[in-house]
Amino acid sequence: MLERLARRGIEGSLTELRTYLRTGRDISLAVDALVPFLEHPEAEGLYDEIREAADDHQLRRAFDREPPSRTGLDGRAARNTADRERILHVARESELIQRDAAPAFEDERWEALLFEVADTILTNESFPLATRIVVRRQMSRLRSPRALAWARANAGLHHEIGGLALSLLADLAEQSDAVRLLEFLVATGAEGHRFIYRQCDLVTALERLDHRPAVRAVEAIADSTVYSYLRKRCARALSRLSADFPRGRAIEYLDDCEDETRGIAIAHVDLSVPGVRERLVRTAADTTEDPDNREAARARIS
Numbered sequence: 001m002l003e004r005l006a007r008r009g010i011e012g013s014l015t016e017l018r019t020y021l022r023t024g025r026d027i028s029l030a031v032d033a034l035v036p037f038l039e040h041p042e043a044e045g046l047y048d049e050i051r052e053a054a055d056d057h058q059l060r061r062a063f064d065r066e067p068p069s070r071t072g073l074d075g076r077a078a079r080n081t082a083d084r085e086r087i088l089h090v091a092r093e094s095e096l097i098q099r100d101a102a103p104a105f106e107d108e109r110w111e112a113l114l115f116e117v118a119d120t121i122l123t124n125e126s127f128p129l130a131t132r133i134v135v136r137r138q139m140s141r142l143r144s145p146r147a148l149a150w151a152r153a154n155a156g157l158h159h160e161i162g163g164l165a166l167s168l169l170a171d172l173a174e175q176s177d178a179v180r181l182l183e184f185l186v187a188t189g190a191e192g193h194r195f196i197y198r199q200c201d202l203v204t205a206l207e208r209l210d211h212r213p214a215v216r217a218v219e220a221i222a223d224s225t226v227y228s229y230l231r232k233r234c235a236r237a238l239s240r241l242s243a244d245f246p247r248g249r250a251i252e253y254l255d256d257c258e259d260e261t262r263g264i265a266i267a268h269v270d271l272s273v274p275g276v277r278e279r280l281v282r283t284a285a286d287t288t289e290d291p292d293n294r295e296a297a298r299a300r301i302s
Contacts, residue, residue: 003033006040014042021053027133028058028197032229035063051079053133080141083134084110090131091117107144114138115150122160139164140171148172155180157187157195170201178211185217189224196227203230207237215242222249232261239268246270254279259290266296277301 002020005013014037021030031054037043051059091097096117114135121127121135151169156162166184173181185202188195199221206214215238222234235253238245246268253265254276262283271277283289284297
């Protein structure tokens with residue numbers, strides 16, 4: 001509701017959305033709601049708040065790419081160092097490590113320290129929210145074989161560590177992990193809309209791994225989700241995994257509410273199906289359609 005009010009220009013609504021971001025109740029949801037309003041009159045400093053609260057994975061998901069640079073805010077190396085210093089300070093003050101422990105900012109030593117303290121910090125709400133956010137952000141950046149092994153061992157749906165590990169597993173998964181990722185995706189389907197963001201991660205991972213047995217599960221998620229961004233992820237995955245996509249769902253998605261989902265359909269729809277070419281002719285001439293989609297439709301029919 002606050003998102004709708006902000007779109008209508010109701011004074012104070014965006015400020016309330018920003019307050020929701022600071023509560024940390026559901027950072028992914030808050031970030032997704034706020035990103036479209038970065039140029040809003042009430043948005044001064046909003047980009048900075050989003051970058052501080054969200055981890056890299058949440059930012060990539062919200063922007064569907066690397067976040068745009070802003071002067072003074074895109075110093076990744078500086079933020080990374082600041083994150084590590086904050087975690088090191090908290091770990092010392094909480095006696096999770098020895099107070100006289102030398103800074104361990106080299107990647108391999110830092111990773112070992114992170115694994116040593118992450119479980120305690122993430123599962124203990126007495127630690128400040130900002131600290132827990134920084135730990136999640138640092139964990140989500142890991143890319144080593146040890147990180148993959150940790151993700152495999154801890155992945156789950158129903159607790160903080162499990163969710164973080166599952167997200168990391170989706171990023172790092174190898175072909176041998178595909179069956180297990182599909183099992184997780186099927187399990188989320190039985191939970192209603194509770195795991196929308198996990199489903200985004202899992203659908204993308206199964207697409208990347210080209211795991212064609214996932215088609216039925218992805219179709220089921222596409223049919224049931226209330227989240228247009230997830231439906232777009234499903235459309236992209238099905239365009240790669242499903243042989244039936246060009247003559248089936250691609251036709252349906254020509255009328256989707258999301259520009260990018262329609263774009264996926266335009267790129268893959270089978271032009272030999274009766275009525276499809278005529279539909280693309282109308283799209284190419286529709287001045288209300290996304291310009292990239294109009295151009296793509298012209299290219300398909302020319």
